[in-house]
Amino acid sequence: MLTQSSPKRSGITLVKRAAAVGAVALAVASLHPLTANAASTRVVGGTPAAQNEFPFMVHLSMGCGGALYKKDVVLTAAHCMDGSGNNTSITVTAGANDLNSSAAIKVKSTKVKVAPGYNGTGKDWALIKLARPIDKPTLKIATTDRYNRGMFTIAGWGDTEEGAGTGTTKLRKATVPFVADRVCKRHYGNRLVSKEELCAGWQSGGIDTCQGDSGGPMFRKDDAGKWIQVGIVSWGDGCARAGVPGVYTEVSHFAKDIARAANAL
Ligand code: 4AZ
Numbered sequence: 001m002l003t004q005s006s007p008k009r010s011g012i013t014l015v016k017r018a019a020a021v022g023a024v025a026l027a028v029a030s031l032h033p034l035t036a037n038a039a040s041t042r043v044v045g046g047t048p049a050a051q052n053e054f055p056f057m058v059h060l061s062m063g064c065g066g067a068l069y070k071k072d073v074v075l076t077a078a079h080c081m082d083g084s085g086n087n088t089s090i091t092v093t094a095g096a097n098d099l100n101s102s103a104a105i106k107v108k109s110t111k112v113k114v115a116p117g118y119n120g121t122g123k124d125w126a127l128i129k130l131a132r133p134i135d136k137p138t139l140k141i142a143t144t145d146r147y148n149r150g151m152f153t154i155a156g157w158g159d160t161e162e163g164a165g166t167g168t169t170k171l172r173k174a175t176v177p178f179v180a181d182r183v184c185k186r187h188y189g190n191r192l193v194s195k196e197e198l199c200a201g202w203q204s205g206g207i208d209t210c211q212g213d214s215g216g217p218m219f220r221k222d223d224a225g226k227w228i229q230v231g232i233v234s235w236g237d238g239c240a241r242a243g244v245p246g247v248y249t250e251v252s253h254f255a256k257d258i259a260r261a262a263n264a265l
Contacts, residue, residue, distance in 0.1 A: 045160060045207055045240070046172035049097050054155050054171070056139035056227070057216065059099055060128075061091035063167060065156045065216025067229060068094070069141065071133035073262050076215030077232050077249065078118040078126040087112045087128075094134045097171035099157065107131055113261045115254070122193035124234040124249045125258060126215075129265045139217055141229045142252040148230055149178045152200050152220050154246075158212025162239035167212035174207045176200040176218075179245040187237070187244050196253055198231050201245035209246050210239035218248050 049057075056068045066076035074092055081087075090109035093099055111129040118124070142148070155173040159165060177200060184199035185192055192199070200218060201208055209216070218231030231248030238244060251258070 046154075046174040049155055049171040049173045051097055053097075054153075054173070054227075055095070055136045057094075057155055057171060058134075059093040059157050060215060061089075061093075063212050064214045065158070065212075065233065066092070066128065067139040067217040067219075068134060068136055069127065069258070069262060070138055071135065072130040073265060074128040074130065075139075075141070075217070075229070075232065075258065076126055076128060077234055078114045078124045079120070079234070080215040081112050081114050081126045081128075084112055084114045084126075086110065088131075090128060092128065092130060092134075094136055099169045105134055105136075107134055111265060113265055115257065115261075122196035122249075123254070124197075125232055125251075125254055127258070127261055127265055139219060139227055139229045140222075141255055141258060143255040145250075145252050147220055147222060147228055148198055148250065148252060150220060151175055151177050152218045152230060153227075154200075154209050154213070154216070154218050154233070156209060156213030156216040156233065158214070158216075158233075159210040159239065162210060162241070165211065176202060176207055176246065184245050184247070188247070192247065196250055197234065198248045198250040199245035200231065200248060201236075201240075203243060205240045205242035205244065208236065208240035209233045 058066045058074055060066055064076055064080035066074040069075040087109050092107050094105045096104040108131045109128045110131050114126045115123040157167050179199040181194045213233045216233045217229045219227050219229045222228040229251050234247050234249050236246040
């Protein structure tokens, strides 16, 4: 996929490359995200999430991810939504890694608020109001840029290979390092909206979000050891290609707007 995808063809995908590799290049490469690391033996692609590992993660029926911002409000990507207003068409699934599990909680939407000024470039966030609260932990969002660095966790039900188009029924996760705007622009140039977007990925490729993961959170631990959301899966050129980071909405930049919109929802 060469551009931001439409809802049906988007999402966070944990791309899995053939894992066969020499065990040698490894230890070194994993510490140096920007170092060439082709065919490394470290974790390639995603792995299954454990039950309750990310209890704030939700799946959206149009094939996107999201996170519980409040018990009755989901934070997701604007490009997964059709627009703002009353909307009872979205089914939000929570409480189970396996979407087909009998333990999965399903709640309908009542309203959607897309980021003010969203026009397909930057500002890729939206809120969904739920018909009833979901009794699961929420995911706090970053309100300053201090956590826009280091290693991030990504998770989703998206494709495990670029172009697969099917997604998975079981939640998968992976770890990707922060990529500075300057480095991210080596590939994307001015298509990257630096203030509003954040990049992450391994220079060697092989691990990334993909179609179907869109709208889901990118998160890390804060100084107190609690999960904090720094990104929203937004777009990228394909998935897990070498030298091509994933692009995420920079949540801290929009934290006040998100809080305001949630209060008004
Ligand atoms: C998509 O199609 C998509 N590799 C999401 C994330 C990325 C690429 C595509 C990032 O929604």
